[in-house]
Amino acid sequence: MQTSELQWTSQEQSIAKAAFDKAYEREIKALVQVVRDQASAVADTDDVWRLHDFLSARRHELDGKYDGREAALIFVFADLVKEGWLSLDDLNGLDALKLSKITALTRMM
Template sequence: METVLAGWTDEEQAIAKQAFDSAYGRAIAVLTETLRERVRTIHGAEDVWQLHDFLSIQRHSIEGHFDFRLDGILFVFASLVKDKLLELDELTGLDPEKLAKITAMSRF
């Protein structure tokens, strides 16, 4: 990812990028597992179209959620922690002020 986050050191950006990618991978893994379960129980057209609706919503939600370019990147991390897609200690190395903000927001 080539985005440069203003006010972040190179090291912080590397940490952020790694944490972001890990959380994204977990979100996709959760979604894939759900798809596998739902596909097993398809019994007709209605189930197929409901699966499609579900996938449309998940795609919209995930692609909206994981926007690394967002000004509100701290808020993104906070919501990933809240959703259990990221552990706070994966952000170790960010400056304490950023970490404190993420921690506080993740408890909302």
Template sequence: MNFKWSDSEKKVARRAFDKALEKECASIMARFKDMAAKVEKPEDLWAVHDYLTKQQRAIDEKYDYRYSQLIFVFARLLGEKWIDEKDLHGLSAEKLQAIQYILSG
């Protein structure tokens, strides 16, 4: 899927992308703080490290802001509930249909 992105769509996409990233990072930070507060033994410390490493990889893999990938990214973010459909208001009907098609598959 190779869509052309208008300037207004690029702004909508950036806002939705940043919102999802901020929400997911806030969730990770909350879990990290909870885990860190419970550290009592060295192995607890490494469990926190392992959690953060895993989350960093997941974030790096998921949040790809190339326009050629955004339809897939937004479908995933909608499916995982990091954004709502209203966050994508302003994208073309064609892009929204493609996102819904990916979600339904």
């Protein structure tokens, strides 16, 4: 079965939404700390533009990474687990097939 063909129950949709939101919140919290650290070191205009460029790049990356479409969630969750923003425990309640696909993808990515 292709990942795009996986059916998500309403309970799984709730679990996925909570995990998705938790990962996003964790990553944004870490980003805010990095921005605070970088902003405290701003000394001139070049530093301001470097911070701007950094934030623009991160926004682009995050907008692409957090794809909430059901067809993409298996890949999104695998990426987030691999990066440490989620653990497999955060996904408890998803069916075994989805969890096994996520686990396998974390090893391949």
